[in-house]
Amino acid sequence: MEDTENIFVKLKDRGSVFENKQLLDPRFLPSHLPHREEQLTSIAKYWIEALNNVTPTDITIYGKTGTGKTATAKIAMNQLKEISLNEDVFIRTEYIRCTDYTTENQVIVRLCQQLGRDVPSRGWTRGEVLNAFRDIFKKNAFGKNMILIVVLDEIDILLKNDGDGLLFTLTRTDNVSILSISNHVEFKKYIGTRVKSSLRDKEMVFPPYGAQQLIDILSERAKLSFKEDTLEDDVIPYCAALAAKIEGDARYALDLLRTTGELADENQSDTVTVSFVDEAKDRIEHDKITDVIVSLPAQQQRVLEAILKLTQKKEEIISGKLYDAYEEISRGDSVSYRRIFDFVNELETLGIISTNTVSRGRGKGRTNIITLQCDTNVLKDALSS
DNA sequence: GCTCCACCGGAATAAAAGGGAA
DNA sequence: TTCCCTTTTATTCCGGTGGAGC
Numbered sequence A: 001m002e003d004t005e006n007i008f009v010k011l012k013d014r015g016s017v018f019e020n021k022q023l024l025d026p027r028f029l030p031s032h033l034p035h036r037e038e039q040l041t042s043i044a045k046y047w048i049e050a051l052n053n054v055t056p057t058d059i060t061i062y063g064k065t066g067t068g069k070t071a072t073a074k075i076a077m078n079q080l081k082e083i084s085l086n087e088d089v090f091i092r093t094e095y096i097r098c099t100d101y102t103t104e105n106q107v108i109v110r111l112c113q114q115l116g117r118d119v120p121s122r123g124w125t126r127g128e129v130l131n132a133f134r135d136i137f138k139k140n141a142f143g144k145n146m147i148l149i150v151v152l153d154e155i156d157i158l159l160k161n162d163g164d165g166l167l168f169t170l171t172r173t174d175n176v177s178i179l180s181i182s183n184h185v186e187f188k189k190y191i192g193t194r195v196k197s198s199l200r201d202k203e204m205v206f207p208p209y210g211a212q213q214l215i216d217i218l219s220e221r222a223k224l225s226f227k228e229d230t231l232e233d234d235v236i237p238y239c240a241a242l243a244a245k246i247e248g249d250a251r252y253a254l255d256l257l258r259t260t261g262e263l264a265d266e267n268q269s270d271t272v273t274v275s276f277v278d279e280a281k282d283r284i285e286h287d288k289i290t291d292v293i294v295s296l297p298a299q300q301q302r303v304l305e306a307i308l309k310l311t312q313k314k315e316e317i318i319s320g321k322l323y324d325a326y327e328e329i330s331r332g333d334s335v336s337y338r339r340i341f342d343f344v345n346e347l348e349t350l351g352i353i354s355t356n357t358v359s360r361g362r363g364k365g366r367t368n369i370i371t372l373q374c375d376t377n378v379l380k381d382a383l384s385s
Numbered sequence B: 001g002c003t004c005c006a007c008c009g010g011a012a013t014a015a016a017a018g019g020g021a022a
Numbered sequence C: 001t002t003c004c005c006t007t008t009t010a011t012t013c014c015g016g017t018g019g020a021g022c
Helices: A007-013 A037-052 A069-084 A104-114 A126-138 A155-162 A165-171 A185-190 A211-225 A235-245 A250-266 A275-294 A298-312 A319-330 A337-349 A376-384
Strands: A058-063 A090-097 A146-153 A176-182 A201-206 A353-359 A366-372
Touching: A037 A058, A037 A069, A037 A146, A037 A176, A037 A201, A058 A069, A069 A090, A069 A146, A069 A176, A090 A104, A104 A126, A104 A146, A104 A155, A104 A165, A126 A146, A146 A155, A155 A165, A155 A176, A155 A185, A165 A176, A211 A235, A211 A250, A235 A250, A235 A275, A250 A275, A275 A376, A298 A319, A298 A337, A298 A366, A298 A376, A319 A337, A319 A366, A337 A353
Parallel strands: A058 A176, A058 A201, A090 A146, A146 A176
Antiparallel strands: A353 A366
16 A cells, blocks of 8 residues: 655645744734833833832723733733842732633632632632632731732723622722723723722823834734745735724734735745735635634524525614514524624624614614624625534 | 522613604 | 604613532
8 A cells, every 4th residue: 555645744844934933923922012112111110119019000001902902011010020039029910811701700719829829710609719819918928018910901891791899809909909901991981989989090092003113013023933035025014004904903913914924835935925915814804703603602693694694685684673583593492682682782792793773763663773794605604614 | 509600581761763742 | 943752672770590610
């Protein structure tokens, strides 16, 4: 029998335009962030108090997706940690992503665990968990007061889901400083008055990156991630221009550049040309929508199916009609209208659909007009997979 | 057996704007 | 013309239930 060629060997030997693709990964944290020096300095000016054994003031960071909020906060955390080792203080910085820990309880439990307390995620009462958390501040091996700086990323998600209980607890705990990061400016509407009074925070806004700034960011990364002379001159400016249009999103810009390189590899091209950028843009859009839809619960997929069906019939989609279509698809296994209302809202948050509430006048009440915001073919493919 | 919490739905309340009375 | 009424559905509030981790 003839030996089968090892597919990995074949793929491994194939050329690549990348020197180190990891550097373009959104999770990669560079040591230097172009055009965020000012914001980093601002955070440091507040946090430096910790080195004098004073709990720093709370900070709130606003900014759209991909404006460097998380990266800046993480760099500040690392640098503070580094310098505090040489000082006579006990500072802990902890990072929590509120999309992973969506309730007060989950965050406090997680903090306890990160700080070395063995707290189970279930089984203990709220009081027991809180006591364990507060105990951590009472005694420690060095006989020094611990200062805890908590970075709560995407805090708007937690506030919307669970209310302001977490902020209440944290602001009432001595020696805790909060840095909250939010995508939305209006997230404070979820904070009640009792918490507002104890949360005396400094606010910071991260502006979207401009096209030229995005060029700087991409150039810096591309230098190390691509092989020499593989990138055509126009590629980076074009990626930057596209990303600048989408609210100056650096994460998107990096994603675009990486996908463009991947397409060059797939086409076994030695150079990355502008023509791959447009293709990369389509692929990212397609993958993004597909990923979201595939991970949706079955009931929400059915709602989308109903929307797709009505869209294809070119009918105006109003909430009542949508529910009828949904019930028909569900064949008896349907949830209430009340649930569908939530689903529609979630789908809107995800950007798959948009809604517009209109009133039709006396005797006709009001309704939501729903429109699909993505390509019907992409949606169809995603639903059938 | 205890706790958490995602999921669910009933009930109350709010909203919008054309129609009709004054 | 102004202003209140009307209707229907959007939206909010809130409590129940059951699965899962401990």
